[in-house]
Amino acid sequence: MNYSEIHEKLKSITASSIFSRLFRWSRITLKIGELSNLIESLVINNSRISNELENLKHKLLDLETNFQTEKKINQKLETEIEIVKNKNELLNPLKLKNTELLTELNKLKQEELAKDAKRDSLMNKWEQFQTNAEQRERKKEEVEEQKRHEKQEQIKRQWLNHEENVNNLIKIICNEKGVEFIEKDKWPYKKQPDNIIKICDEYIVFDAKSPRNEELDNFPKYIRTQVDTLAKYAQHKDVKKQLFLVIPENALHVIQNKTYEDSNYCVHVISPQSLRITIWSLKQIEHYEFAEKLSPEDRENLARAFAGSMNYIKRVIQINSDMNEHGIELTERMLQLISKKSLNSIRNKALEYEKGDIVNASQQRGGKAIDLKEESTRQKDIKSKAINHEIISTPKSSSKKIDLNND
Structure with a gap:
């Protein structure tokens, strides 16, 4: 209820007539009571409003204080923001530099990854190469081992068949040169050598000896022992005091001393390849009617x-x-x-x-002797060509030669 209502009620009370006041007093008192209530209500409301106003003043004061505080804070924040802005402006070049560095770092990382991939690829290739090399080396070693084994087996077979091969070769040479080969049943003495030939009524002994195994370390000692055992043949008057031990060609290199001389006989160590020239040389004695002449x-x-x-x-x-x-x-x-x-x-x-390349060496045919003068002329021609083409140097001095034409 507002003041206009109170004013209307007061006005209706004051404007009432005496007649109304006498006969209608109850109504007037009722209005006065309502008016009293209205005034009391107004007083209460006014007091309440005053209290609220006071509270609002306190709140306003608090708000003002808070506002000032917030204002100061805001100013401080604005100052700090300004400082941050300035710092941010200072950091902009660093940001650009950081971006450049990040780009460079990413580039380096990509290069490093590429290098790692290349290195891994090279390592894989190297490992593969090393594996292949090891396989090739193992295969090479296996092939070499196989060759050594085959060579040893061939040597063993050659050594096992040495005595028989020497016997057959001497028979062939004797047949070619017209030399008498003495069979063992015609040998007049008890102890029999491996091979005997007869020239100028003298028996010539060729004993075939070979290593007992593939180790050649003890072979020279074995040969020295066999030289001593040949004395049993040399003691006979009709046996030539020049005796021969025939050993395999591939064992000849371990024998340093090829000739052993004793007071009564001499032993020569030769290979099967030397048999032909040895028998030929011994055969030359028959060109004389008697050796003692x-x-x-x-x-x-x-x-x-x-x-x-x-x-x-x-x-x-x-x-x-x-x-x-x-x-x-x-x-x-x-x-x-x-x-x-x-x-x-x-x-x-x-x-x-290589398949079409042929080395045509000189061929030897049966029934034809080698012409020494022709070979000498050919050798001189080859030597002259070699000197002219500076393949060999001109000899400063000539070696001594044996006069083969000397009668």
């Missing part, structure tokens, strides 16, 4: 020719063996040089050319 000079020349022939044959055999071994090594090296995949075409062409 040889003059001392002829005997000396014959001995020197025989010794020279023996040394020449042994050296040729030794040199050929060394050259063959070295030639095999050089051939293996050349094949290794062109064994790469990139050189397969060259290797294949080389193998094709």
Whole structure:
């Protein structure tokens, strides 16, 4: 209820007539009571409003205080924001630099990943290459071991059949040279050598000996023992005091001393390859009617020719063996040089050319003797060509030669 209502009620009370006041007082008192209630209500409301107003003032004061505080805070924040903005402006170049560094870092990471991948690929290739190399090496070792085994087996077979091979070879040479081969049943004495030939009514003994196993360390000692046992043949008057031990060619290199001399006899260690020239040299004695008619000079020349022939044959055999071994090594090296995949075409062409390449060595036919003068002329021609092409140097001094035409 507002003040206009109170004003209306007061106005209706004051405007009432005496008649109304006398007869209608109850109504007036009722209005006065309502008016009193209204005033009381107004007072209460006013008091309440005053209290609320006071509270609002306190709140307003608090709000003002808070506002000032917040304002200060806001100013401080604005100041800090301004500082941050300034710092942010200072950090912008660093941000750009950081971006550049991040880009560079990512680039380096990509390069590192690429390097890692390349390294892994190279490592895989290397491991594969190493594995292949090890496999090739193992295969090479296996092949070499197989070759060594086959060579040892071949040597063993050769040594096992040595006595029989020497016997057959001596028979063939005797048949070619017209030398008498003495069978064992015609040997007049009890103890029989392996092979006997007869020249100028003298028995010449050729004993075949071979290593007992593949180890050659004890073979020289064994040969020395066999030299001593040959004394049982040399004691007979009709047995030539020059005796021969025939050993395999591949065992000859371990025998340092090829000639053993005793007071009553002499033993020569030879290989099967020397049998032909040895028997030929012994056969030359038959060119004289009687051996005892040889003059001392002829005997000396014959001995020197025989010794020279023996040394020449042994050296040729030794040199050929060394050259063959070295030639095999050089051939293996050349094949290794062109064994790469990139050189397969060259290797294949080389193998094709090799099939058509022929080395035509001089051939020897039966029934025809080798002309020494012709061979000497051919050798001089080859030597002259070698000197002209500077393959060999001109010899400063000539070696001594044996006069083969000396009668």
